[in-house]
Amino acid sequence: MVIIMKPDFTEQQLKDAIGAMEAYGVQVMVSQGSETTILGAEGDASALNQEQLSQLAGVERVMRVSEPYKKANRKYHPDDSVIQIGAHTTIGGTQLAIIAGPCSVESEEQIVGVAQAVEAAGAVALRGGAYKPRTSPYAFQGKGVEGVHLLEKARAVVGLPIVTELMGPDQLPLFEETVDVIQIGARNMQNFDLLKKVGRIHKPILLKRGLSSTIEEWLMSAEYILSEGNPNVILCERGIRTFETYTRNTLDLSAVLAVKRQSHLPVVVDPSHACGQAWMVERMAMAAVAAGADGLLIEVHNNPSCALCDGAQSVTPAQFEAIMDKLRLVADCVGRTL
Ligand code: PEP
Numbered sequence: 001m002v003i004i005m006k007p008d009f010t011e012q013q014l015k016d017a018i019g020a021m022e023a024y025g026v027q028v029m030v031s032q033g034s035e036t037t038i039l040g041a042e043g044d045a046s047a048l049n050q051e052q053l054s055q056l057a058g059v060e061r062v063m064r065v066s067e068p069y070k071k072a073n074r075k076y077h078p079d080d081s082v083i084q085i086g087a088h089t090t091i092g093g094t095q096l097a098i099i100a101g102p103c104s105v106e107s108e109e110q111i112v113g114v115a116q117a118v119e120a121a122g123a124v125a126l127r128g129g130a131y132k133p134r135t136s137p138y139a140f141q142g143k144g145v146e147g148v149h150l151l152e153k154a155r156a157v158v159g160l161p162i163v164t165e166l167m168g169p170d171q172l173p174l175f176e177e178t179v180d181v182i183q184i185g186a187r188n189m190q191n192f193d194l195l196k197k198v199g200r201i202h203k204p205i206l207l208k209r210g211l212s213s214t215i216e217e218w219l220m221s222a223e224y225i226l227s228e229g230n231p232n233v234i235l236c237e238r239g240i241r242t243f244e245t246y247t248r249n250t251l252d253l254s255a256v257l258a259v260k261r262q263s264h265l266p267v268v269v270d271p272s273h274a275c276g277q278a279w280m281v282e283r284m285a286m287a288a289v290a291a292g293a294d295g296l297l298i299e300v301h302n303n304p305s306c307a308l309c310d311g312a313q314s315v316t317p318a319q320f321e322a323i324m325d326k327l328r329l330v331a332d333c334v335g336r337t338l
């Protein structure tokens with residue numbers, strides 16, 4: 001349940017409303033937005049008396065919230081969340097955030113080279129997997145700790161914040177110390193223990209949608225992180241499993257609209273993993289921006305045919321530059337900048 005305060009409420013009226021809610025044994029989350037102040041009940045809100053609360057002075061409206069996610073819910077937090085990544089970048093405002101880089105970190109030459117290219121083309125963060133979730137145990141599993149250190153080297157050269165996937169809790173101390181944005185991959189979206197652990201730190205978390213997860217399940221995973229105290233969650237739509245086999249996954253662009261309606265969290269789209277084919281990335285990236293995405297995650301490799309992972313869906317630095325030019329045009333049409 002949420003209480004929406006009148007625009008001219010007094011401090012005493014706010015205190016009284018909070019007290020009235022707490023009397024029912026719930027905790028109260030206060031969200032002071034640009035236009036409205038909202039009090040959200042956390043915990044079992046079933047006993048709250050809507051009639052009684054709506055008669056309190058200073059209260060405009062009382063609403064039951066049927067969705068199971070609360071902190072991720074726009075009803076609790078009407079303003080868009082804008083999340084700081086690194087010292088100079090945000091995700092969730094008018095400015096689109098383009099995160100780019102190879103699927104996996106392979107060598108210093110590779111990651112520094114790609115970092116320089118994507119930075120020059122306008123990317124605001126560098127991605128690269130050091131720990132890779134591979135379907136086959138015989139496939140390249142990533143360079144591990146060395147990969148994280150190579151990302152740090154690339155960051156030192158180009159100055160972009162680094163984004164990389166956390167596969168398990170053992171890697172968390174290293175990631176806390178070094179990484180700017182921690183990615184939780186599609187396969188770990190419902191690893192609730194891991195979600196709780198990243199909820200207890202303050203780093204931004206890029207939470208990918210699970211391979212076969214509904215929008216509600218995805219938002220509930222965000223809720224796990226938020227409920228532990230970390231407000232810095234960025235959602236990432238990366239395609240879902242459908243009966244279609246032409247593409248690696250099916251990019252669910254309607255999820256961008258749904259999530260932005262239901263939640264205040266920023267959403268980025270990953271057309272690379274969604275389509276699995278480099279030639280589709282440009283158009284799907286443009287479509288994602290038109291659909292209202294707050295940013296994109298694009299796989300870029302200096303030599304896709306020799307990539308150790310996801311070469312088929314990786315674009316070259318030159319193709320990435322051309323994509324950025326196209327994205328600027330779409331961004332302009334939808335009132336965003338790049
Ligand atoms: C990745 O970003 O390289 C990755 C493995 O993504 P996903 O978890 O979406 O498959």
Ligand code: MN
Pocket residue numbers: 103104273299309310
């Ligand atoms: Mn990949």
